[in-house]
Amino acid sequence: MVDLTVHSKHNCFAVEPSAMQELEQAAVSKVLQPGTYTLRLQDEGVGDRTEPVALLWLYGGRLINQDTEVEVNATWCSLNGYDDTLTLNVLEPTTLAAFFCHADLPETEVELVLAITRH
Numbered sequence: 066m067v068d069l070t071v072h073s074k075h076n077c078f079a080v081e082p083s084a085m086q087e088l089e090q091a092a093v094s095k096v097l098q099p100g101t102y103t104l105r106l107q108d109e110g111v112g113d114r115t116e117p118v119a120l121l122w123l124y125g126g127r128l129i130n131q132d133t134e135v136e137v138n139a140t141w142c143s144l145n146g147y148d149d150t151l152t153l154n155v156l157e158p159t160t161l162a163a164f165f166c167h168a169d170l171p172e173t174e175v176e177l178v179l180a181i182t183r184h
Contacts, residue, residue: 088122088162088164089162091164092122092162092163092164093162093163093179094160094161094162094163095160095161095181096125096158096159096160096161097123097126097128097153097155097158097159097160097161097181098155098158099155099156099157099158100154100155100183100184101152101153101154101155101183101184102152102153102155102181102182102183102184103150103151103152103153103181103182103184104121104144104150104151104152104153104161104179104180104181104182105144105147105149105150105151105179105180105182106119106144106146106147106149106177106178106179106180107147107177107178107179107180108147116145116146116147117146117147117165117177118143118144118145118146119143119144119163119164119165119177119179120141120142120143120163120164121141121142121143121144121151121161121162121163121164122139122140122141122161122162122163122164123139123140123141123142123153123159123160123161123162124138124139124140124159124160124162125138125139125158125159125160126138126155126156126157126158126159126160127155127156127157127159128140128153128154128155128156128157128159129153129154129156130142130151130152130153131152131153131154132151132152136156144179161181163177163179165177
């Protein structure tokens with residue numbers, strides 16, 4: 066077994082406030098009202114040869130990621146492929162900002178569909 070230690074200062078990529086504003090402007094966003102949600106990528110539009118990744122930035126309200134069971138007011142998550150899901154308990158209105166990430170971006174434009182199911 067090998068351990069990999071990630072240091073909070075030596076291995077940190079600091080994002081300036083102006084870059085965060087650019088991310089916010091580039092993202093597709095939706096405000097989630099209080100409730101329980103499951104998020105997943107729908108299997109369409111990207112093609113068979115790739116596994117899509119979506120980065121999700123949740124901020125502006127209290128929420129709990131059911132995987133961690135920790136209450137936070139901002140977090141980053143990812144959906145890695147079509148079988149991955151994220152279940153959230155949103156306690157206060159929270160902004161979900163989604164970004165397309167792809168290691169092998171096709172030459173043609175594609176769209177990922179993020180399915181948001183409220184329970």
